[in-house]
Structure formats: structure tokens, C-alpha cells
Amino acid sequence: MKIVKVEEFDLRREVEYGSAEQNEAVRTIVSDVKKEGDAALLRYTEKFDGVCLEPAGLRVTQEELQAAYSQVEPSFVEAISAAAANIRAFHLRQKRNSWMDLQPDGSLLGQIIRPLKRVGVYVPGGKAAYPSSVLMNVIPAQVAGVPEIVMVTPPATGGKAGIDPYILVAAAEAGVHEIYRVGGAQAVAALAYGTDTIEPVDKICGPGNIYVALAKREVYGVVDIDSIAGPSEIAVLADDSADPAYVAADLLSQAEHDEMASAILVTPSEAFAKACQAEVERQLAELPRRDIARASIRDYGAVILVDSVEAGIGVINKLAPEHFELIVEEPMAYLGLIENAGAIFLGPYSSEPVGDYFAGPNHIIPTNGTARFSSPVDVDDFIKKSSLIYYSKEALLQNGATIVELARREGLEGHARAIEIRLLKEGKAGTNNDNQ
Amino acid sequence: MKIVKVEEFDLRREVEYGSAEQNEAVRTIVSDVKKEGDAALLRYTEKFDGVCLEPAGLRVTQEELQAAYSQVEPSFVEAISAAAANIRAFHLRQKRNSWMDLQPDGSLLGQIIRPLKRVGVYVPGGKAAYPSSVLMNVIPAQVAGVPEIVMVTPPATGGKAGIDPYILVAAAEAGVHEIYRVGGAQAVAALAYGTDTIEPVDKICGPGNIYVALAKREVYGVVDIDSIAGPSEIAVLADDSADPAYVAADLLSQAEHDEMASAILVTPSEAFAKACQAEVERQLAELPRRDIARASIRDYGAVILVDSVEAGIGVINKLAPEHFELIVEEPMAYLGLIENAGAIFLGPYSSEPVGDYFAGPNHIIPTNGTARFSSPVDVDDFIKKSSLIYYSKEALLQNGATIVELARREGLEGHARAIEIRLLKEGKAGTNNDNQ
Known part of the structure; x- marks a missing residue:
């Protein structure tokens, strides 16, 4: 790596x-x-x-x-x-x-x-x-x-x-x-x-x-x-407080999916980077799907060194990863800075497979940087909304002239007349209405 | 028509x-x-x-x-x-x-x-x-x-x-x-x-x-x-309680958009159908965009006769129109039956241009039958969601074995080990925990 x-x-x-x-x-x-x-x-x-x-x-x-x-x-x-x-x-x-x-x-x-x-x-x-x-x-x-x-x-x-x-x-x-x-x-x-x-x-x-x-x-x-899913991705932002063996295992859990999967560690600590690199190698050797994971780590894996945890969050926001683990001291303190990540896993016990199988949030999550504009699957993906407009006679008489003006401005006379025909009839018939 | x-x-x-x-x-x-x-x-x-x-x-x-x-x-x-x-x-x-x-x-x-x-x-x-x-x-x-x-x-x-x-x-x-x-x-x-x-x-x-x-x-x-908008559409379901001149004007307000726009009246009343047909002709003759509206009405307009208002709602649900006006007695009573319609306009004063310009709901609405599965533009179209998972040590120790079982069942040993490595270390170090 x-x-x-x-x-x-x-x-x-x-x-x-x-x-x-x-x-x-x-x-x-x-x-x-x-x-x-x-x-x-x-x-x-x-x-x-x-x-x-x-x-x-x-x-x-x-x-x-x-x-x-x-x-x-x-x-x-x-x-x-x-x-x-x-x-x-x-x-x-x-x-x-x-x-x-x-x-x-x-x-x-x-x-x-x-x-x-x-x-x-x-x-x-x-x-x-x-x-x-x-x-x-x-x-x-x-x-x-x-x-x-x-x-x-x-x-x-x-x-x-x-x-x-x-x-x-x-x-x-x-x-x-x-x-x-x-x-x-x-x-x-x-x-x-x-x-x-x-x-x-x-x-x-x-x-x-x-x-x-x-x-x-x-x-x-x-x-x-639904969206077309790309290869799986994980990005981990970790500092020296993290256990390199945990982080390596989490990186490999995504790398084993697919030769094109991407596993990226972002860290401000060179010592941690090296420890994690060694752990990845050690654990890789014993993994049943090591051929897949090795290709993934070789072609799409990386450890990215940054100056600080904050700078690391900046990298994460650009990556917009499907899965993002934040394993640093006080991870909650950085939550407000995270702009783009499909699923956010905080702290050492929120290993990514917890979300894949069990915790409750959906494991179908935007890949390929699309977390910038899309979201994990949820109930909203299976509903449809209809607007409801019930306009009262009073509202129409009150606002009709404004609607007519806007419609005429756009050259849509038929729109204007659909309102005007009502204003004419109802305005005349109307009782307590001063607009017509 | x-x-x-x-x-x-x-x-x-x-x-x-x-x-x-x-x-x-x-x-x-x-x-x-x-x-x-x-x-x-x-x-x-x-x-x-x-x-x-x-x-x-x-x-x-x-x-x-x-x-x-x-x-x-x-x-x-x-x-x-x-x-x-x-x-x-x-x-x-x-x-x-x-x-x-x-x-x-x-x-x-x-x-x-x-x-x-x-x-x-x-x-x-x-x-x-x-x-x-x-x-x-x-x-x-x-x-x-x-x-x-x-x-x-x-x-x-x-x-x-x-x-x-x-x-x-x-x-x-x-x-x-x-x-x-x-x-x-x-x-x-x-x-x-x-x-x-x-x-x-x-x-x-x-x-x-x-x-x-x-x-x-x-x-x-x-x-x-956003979605690719098709030609504009209106479907009006009206009974004898409606004013044919209002309905005709509303149909024409969509027909004037585009030769391919579609304006459809659904009604259980043959008398109303004929009155509305005549009104459309009368109003068409005086409309500035009459050439466009006439082509739209000729090619994509229709009056569909049905047996009842309920049957009419069935037709609307199949059409899934962009705009749907329901101008019948007690329109609110049918709201629960409406399955597919982008925007629903109830009663005689909710002329479609009210929604185009002024009332508040969005006028960008699914066309071409896609109201079956999509929705008018709203705030949800400009947000993104991230899942948040902060798993406690207790939760991991409690549920880890189940997660491992599910991961192994899928042949994803790397996933299983990411959990197991934590169960081994934390379980040993753990105090009041009987799972390990």
C-alpha cells in the first residue's frame, strides 16, 4: 500500500x-x-x-x-x-x-x-x-x-x-x-x-x-x-489514537469486494501510516480473498499523508467516499466539517461491516464521488409526492390580478385568461370583495 | 376536441x-x-x-x-x-x-x-x-x-x-x-x-x-x-357542477404551451363534455397562441367519457398527469383515491396557472406518466443525506458474533475479521461482558 x-x-x-x-x-x-x-x-x-x-x-x-x-x-x-x-x-x-x-x-x-x-x-x-x-x-x-x-x-x-x-x-x-x-x-x-x-x-x-x-x-x-453502483470504497481518517490492526482490517474488508474497490487511509501521522501499511500486508497474507484484495490495494489503495485531521477532512470532502471511518480522538468534534461522505462511521467500534449487515442504516450508498449530490437508499426512494392546491374563491379574487400580470409577461395569454374568466364572473357575483 | x-x-x-x-x-x-x-x-x-x-x-x-x-x-x-x-x-x-x-x-x-x-x-x-x-x-x-x-x-x-x-x-x-x-x-x-x-x-x-x-x-x-421535462400536460376531471368555460380555459392554458402538450378532460357527463368541447372551440378562436393550442388539442387533446367520478379517478391514476384539476362536488372526498398526479388542483378556483405562478408549490412537475414514481421539485432535490453510525463498545461486543455470522455466510471473510479482531482484543480487555 x-x-x-x-x-x-x-x-x-x-x-x-x-x-x-x-x-x-x-x-x-x-x-x-x-x-x-x-x-x-x-x-x-x-x-x-x-x-x-x-x-x-x-x-x-x-x-x-x-x-x-x-x-x-x-x-x-x-x-x-x-x-x-x-x-x-x-x-x-x-x-x-x-x-x-x-x-x-x-x-x-x-x-x-x-x-x-x-x-x-x-x-x-x-x-x-x-x-x-x-x-x-x-x-x-x-x-x-x-x-x-x-x-x-x-x-x-x-x-x-x-x-x-x-x-x-x-x-x-x-x-x-x-x-x-x-x-x-x-x-x-x-x-x-x-x-x-x-x-x-x-x-x-x-x-x-x-x-x-x-x-x-x-x-x-x-x-x-436506483443509481448504478460503482466499485465499493472506504476512506479511513485516523490518527495515532487508532489501532493500526483495526484500521487495516477495515480497509481490507472493502478491498476484498472487488479488484476495482478502493481503500484509502488518510492520516496526519507518518508513524501510523507505516504501522498500518505493515498491518495491511500482514493481514493480506492470511485473507482468503487475498488476490482480489491485493489487486485492489495495489491499484486503488493509498495512504495519504496530511498535515492535520482538519486537512484530512478536506481530503475526505473531495473524495466523497461511499464509506468514511473517522477514528481519531473526539471524532464527534469533526462531524460539522464533513461535507461529502455516504456513510460516516465514528470511533474505533464502528467498523464498516457493522453498517453492512446490522446497525440499521442502509448499505446501499453512493459511490464514485456521487455522495456530493446523492444519498444512501432510504424510505424517500420509495415514495412519491403530489402537490396539493385548493385555492379559495377569496384567494383567487385577492391574487388573481398578480397572476394575470405574471402570465402576460411570459406571453402566455391562455394562462392569463384562465384566471381572468374567473375574476370576471366571480368578481361580479362576489359580495364583500373590493378587488373587482 | x-x-x-x-x-x-x-x-x-x-x-x-x-x-x-x-x-x-x-x-x-x-x-x-x-x-x-x-x-x-x-x-x-x-x-x-x-x-x-x-x-x-x-x-x-x-x-x-x-x-x-x-x-x-x-x-x-x-x-x-x-x-x-x-x-x-x-x-x-x-x-x-x-x-x-x-x-x-x-x-x-x-x-x-x-x-x-x-x-x-x-x-x-x-x-x-x-x-x-x-x-x-x-x-x-x-x-x-x-x-x-x-x-x-x-x-x-x-x-x-x-x-x-x-x-x-x-x-x-x-x-x-x-x-x-x-x-x-x-x-x-x-x-x-x-x-x-x-x-x-x-x-x-x-x-x-x-x-x-x-x-x-x-x-x-x-x-x-433534474429530470428531463416532457411536454406539458393537464387532465381535468369535472362533473356537471363545473363551469365549462373555466374548464375549457384551463385546458387551453396548457395546450398553448406547445404543439405536443396534452389537455384531457375526463367526465361522467356527456352534456358537460359537449359544453366543454364547444367552449374550447369558442375560446380557441380568440387565443393569440391558437395555432399551437389547436395543434395540441387536435393531436393530444381528448374528452374521455367515464361512468362515474370514481371511474374517472381510475383513468387519472393511469394517466399520471403532470397537472390534475378535480372540479366536482366535494373534491376533497376523492383525495384518498388519487394515486398518481404530479400536482392536484381541487375545486373551481384552483385554476392551474395559480400553481404555475403564485400559490407556492413548485411548477416543475413530473411529466409523461412519471408521476407514478417521481415528484415535483422541492427542497429534497437540493439536499444530500449521510448515514451516521457511532457504535459503542458495548454494542459491538453484544452484536459482533451475529455480524460475523452474516459476513461469513456471504463469503466475505475480511468483513468477518474486521469485527472479530475487535471482539478478540476488546473482549479480553472488557470488564462486564459475557459474550467473549
Whole structure:
């Protein structure tokens, strides 16, 4: 893990998504499913997953869901259920009410807040099938009140088209209503446009490979999508009060995700930098996913030396990391200075996996510097707002002339007349009104 | 205006954005500005706006802003200032606080809510320069607390590179901090990537022509963007209690925007349908923008006959219109049934232009059916949230084993070890703890 001065380090990296060929392939799949529905869905499932299904076989049955519980350890059910309870409690605190502002002239203005009606959650198959991701995508939708939460996930290749029982248990604990064994760009297209078997949704979320990501981008506008996640990132700002072994372990916990993951330590202490560097090497040697983690640390890892903790916060604000651990004396004292970070972990016991699995806040967090303008997934991602305007006759008579003036100024005479026609009729008919 | 039965009407229309040539042109402009900065910006300004500028001339001066006030009528300043006050009051009610949940084990969990740091607002030039749009884009950002709000708008072609004084006054009243006379895809690129003269922003919003829309899509990810607005839409659900002249005027107020605008009346009364149809014809004949409005009514307008007001609400929910007027007896009684509508106008005095200009709710509202999953612009569009996790030692010792189990289940040993290394050290050192 290289040690660099802050001015030597490029704080912004650009990540490109997808080749022209991949984009083209995805556009074909999406267009086929849009046109042909289930037929295309099944054809691509056979092609990519090597699984031959009938339309009726797409949906995972209640029996399979029940059977999954007997295929996993009871301790897993307990753990996932405890995590789900924490995540639910945290997201419940984000719920907002519709509101109205009652004006003295009798008008009502407000915002109506409603859940989305139908949401699709993509869950990757194989090694990237993470039960925790199921919870993090589904629970905010459930807390928002979404009445129809649909999960899609690719069937195990070959064999009996099974779904990982851990994923099924997580889906049940989180509150998924329908599950379909279909994956890839074809699953995204089915959720967006609907088929005979799968009703279309209003929003698609959840992680996936490049084809899934490109398909989500392709259908954006027809439905809403969550953001396209880039490689995982952690930045730790630590001083001599921190334990280098803890910090090294936290850096590696992100580096093991992906060769392109980024793990960065920012520190004002050269001694701590060196101690941490040595710890990373020591722990790397024993890590099962050391090949991935080593590539990540080599290509995207760094220790950045800064003059002070405050200067370190400045670096963090430029990085806008997905995960930010602040392990210094009195971390709370710096909270006001942190402008850009998706999730902030304070102090030595807030190891990043605490947030990945258990504490309650969402683990789907903006990557690639987008914490400058976006936020972790929460209940707000599964609601929609409508403005409410109930204008009283009194309010219209009082303010109509001003509205007419503004409309005419913009050359929109039709707008002006929609008000004026009322002012003329109601003003004449009106009783205690001096404006007309 | 044709009268149709509900089953004869296609409730979803698809709008395509931009030809291949337009996309290619925009990509070239964006890439040039990204590479060459001010030089490309000035070159394209000369090419498209016929205006030759030095970098120093890009920024609108304080003197120009002051001068604008003397170029507009005092009644306009009063009107725009009254509108700004209403819009500000409505958006102030949306402000949210950062919050923390204090756990009995000493942990703190929460969400930090902060304004975006720098926002760019695009304002079209020429006939599409609407002072009201300036207010609607800028005030939510200002209420959110955004410290740097930048406006870009194309200079008047030829001549002295002036900016419409009404736009400048609206910008000043709304609270814009910097104004640059530059437009088109080049302005969007400058806001996204920055040049020597224009610092990059975190989010770009505001309406524009197809080149502006495509450029926003092109830079999405580098910065956030607002949604790409489609043609304006109004749907009115009215019964015999409504005044056909009011409803016709409201339909035309949207139809006059754009040949592609859509104005739809839904009614259970055939008599009302016919009366309104006749009123539309009568008012159309006298409307200055009648050519536009007539094309809109012919191609995208309709009167849809339904069996009841409730059935009409069902049609509205499928349309998910940008603007929805409900002019029936006791409109409030139906509020709970309305699922999809960007802005809801209740009763005979809530004419749609009331919301366009004055009442307070935002007039930037989802179009093209996207009210199913998105919302009018509000303060939430200019904030970002960070999760906060401060885990206590007690919490970690209590829950660490569960977190380790979940991490191992996902094959992420590095995650498990980041927790375990702490459990080992702290558990040993710990006093009243039975878990280790």
C-alpha cells in the first residue's frame, strides 16, 4: 500500500460503464422482451442460465419458500431476522406524513406523500447473491408502504432452476411479495415493460452485473431506477489514537469486494501510516480473498499523508467516499466539517461491516464521488409526492390580478385568461370583495 | 376536441428524445468543453448565439443586475416578489433536520442532512425565458441552504449579449449568486466539468431545448441533474357542477404551451363534455397562441367519457398527469383515491396557472406518466443525506458474533475479521461482558 502526499494523489477517478458491444447486446435483449414478452424472457433464460422453463415455472412457489427455511441453519434465520429488525427500526424513523398548510383565506396547500405501488428488486445469483442486499433493498420499500414488492433473481445454472435458500429466507424476512427466477437484462426489461407473467413495476432497484446495470439505464424513464453502483470504497481518517490492526482490517474488508474497490487511509501521522501499511500486508497474507484484495490495494489503495485531521477532512470532502471511518480522538468534534461522505462511521467500534449487515442504516450508498449530490437508499426512494392546491374563491379574487400580470409577461395569454374568466364572473357575483 | 370512451384512448404515450445526429452533436460539444474549457465555450457561443465574448465578459455584472430593475415595470417587481415570498414559504415547510437515534447501549444512529454545495440553473433564452421558472428552480435550492447558486442563460443573439431584464430581476429576487451569459449544451458542459471562468457544480437543473436536455443526460453521473421535462400536460376531471368555460380555459392554458402538450378532460357527463368541447372551440378562436393550442388539442387533446367520478379517478391514476384539476362536488372526498398526479388542483378556483405562478408549490412537475414514481421539485432535490453510525463498545461486543455470522455466510471473510479482531482484543480487555 503506497504512502503518498495529498498533492500526489488524484482525488477523482472516472469509471466508465460498459463497452459499445455490451450496450448493443443489452438494447437487443430489452427490445426483444418488450416486443415478445415471456417468449423472449424464457429464450434468454435458456441461453444465459442454461435453464429451460415454462411461463408457469417462472414464479417461485410458497412451497419453495417454506422449504428454504429448512435448508438453512436456525442461527442464520435468527441473525437475518435481528438484522431485519434493526434495519426496519432505522428506516421507520424516516417515514414522513402528508401535510397541509391552512391559509387564513381558506386555501389549503400541501404535499401528499404516498408509497410507490409496485417495486422490483434485482438480486444477483451465484457468488454475488448477498442476503444482506435483499434486506437493504426491500425493507425501505416495505417501510414506505409499497404494497407490491417483486424480486427477480437468476436460477442456478443447469440443474433444477433453484434459488439460493439463504436469499429466499432473506426475501421472506424482508417482506417480498412475489419472486421470479429470471435474471440479467431480460429480467430488468420484464420488470419495466411487463410480460404475461410479470406485471410491470414503477421502480427497479438492486445491484447486478454490467448487463443488469446497462439494462436499468436503458429502461430509465419508463420506470424509475436506483443509481448504478460503482466499485465499493472506504476512506479511513485516523490518527495515532487508532489501532493500526483495526484500521487495516477495515480497509481490507472493502478491498476484498472487488479488484476495482478502493481503500484509502488518510492520516496526519507518518508513524501510523507505516504501522498500518505493515498491518495491511500482514493481514493480506492470511485473507482468503487475498488476490482480489491485493489487486485492489495495489491499484486503488493509498495512504495519504496530511498535515492535520482538519486537512484530512478536506481530503475526505473531495473524495466523497461511499464509506468514511473517522477514528481519531473526539471524532464527534469533526462531524460539522464533513461535507461529502455516504456513510460516516465514528470511533474505533464502528467498523464498516457493522453498517453492512446490522446497525440499521442502509448499505446501499453512493459511490464514485456521487455522495456530493446523492444519498444512501432510504424510505424517500420509495415514495412519491403530489402537490396539493385548493385555492379559495377569496384567494383567487385577492391574487388573481398578480397572476394575470405574471402570465402576460411570459406571453402566455391562455394562462392569463384562465384566471381572468374567473375574476370576471366571480368578481361580479362576489359580495364583500373590493378587488373587482 | 374529440370525445372518446375510455377504452378507445391509449393512456400511455411514449416520447422519444433526440435524433442520433443531435446526440452526436451534443457529445462533441460536451467533450470539447471538457477538454478545452473557456476556449470551446466561447467558440460555441459565437457559433450558436452569434456573440463574440472574452472570458471576462461571460459573467453578468452587479451593474447589469441593478440596471435590470430600472428596465422593468415596478408592478412586475412587486408581482415577482410576492410570488417569490409564497414559493419560499411553501418550500420552507419542507426543510428537514438531521436526526439521531440514541440507543440504550450508547450507540448513535442517524442521518445528517446537508444542502448541496453548488447548483447550476439553466434558463432558456428568447421566448422561452420565463421568470417564473427562475423562481421555481432557484428558491428550493436557496431554502435548502445551497451556498452557491449559479445561473446560465444564453446571451441575446447578435447585439450586446444582453440578458432579458425580467430574467435578471427574477434571478435577483430568487437569490442567485452568479450569472453567466452562456447557453446550450456548452453551458451544461461548463457547469459539469468547470472551466477557468465557471467552477463546476454538483447538480444542474432547469428546462432547455433538446440540446440542453441531451447534454444534461450526457453529464449525468458527473453531476446530478433534474429530470428531463416532457411536454406539458393537464387532465381535468369535472362533473356537471363545473363551469365549462373555466374548464375549457384551463385546458387551453396548457395546450398553448406547445404543439405536443396534452389537455384531457375526463367526465361522467356527456352534456358537460359537449359544453366543454364547444367552449374550447369558442375560446380557441380568440387565443393569440391558437395555432399551437389547436395543434395540441387536435393531436393530444381528448374528452374521455367515464361512468362515474370514481371511474374517472381510475383513468387519472393511469394517466399520471403532470397537472390534475378535480372540479366536482366535494373534491376533497376523492383525495384518498388519487394515486398518481404530479400536482392536484381541487375545486373551481384552483385554476392551474395559480400553481404555475403564485400559490407556492413548485411548477416543475413530473411529466409523461412519471408521476407514478417521481415528484415535483422541492427542497429534497437540493439536499444530500449521510448515514451516521457511532457504535459503542458495548454494542459491538453484544452484536459482533451475529455480524460475523452474516459476513461469513456471504463469503466475505475480511468483513468477518474486521469485527472479530475487535471482539478478540476488546473482549479480553472488557470488564462486564459475557459474550467473549
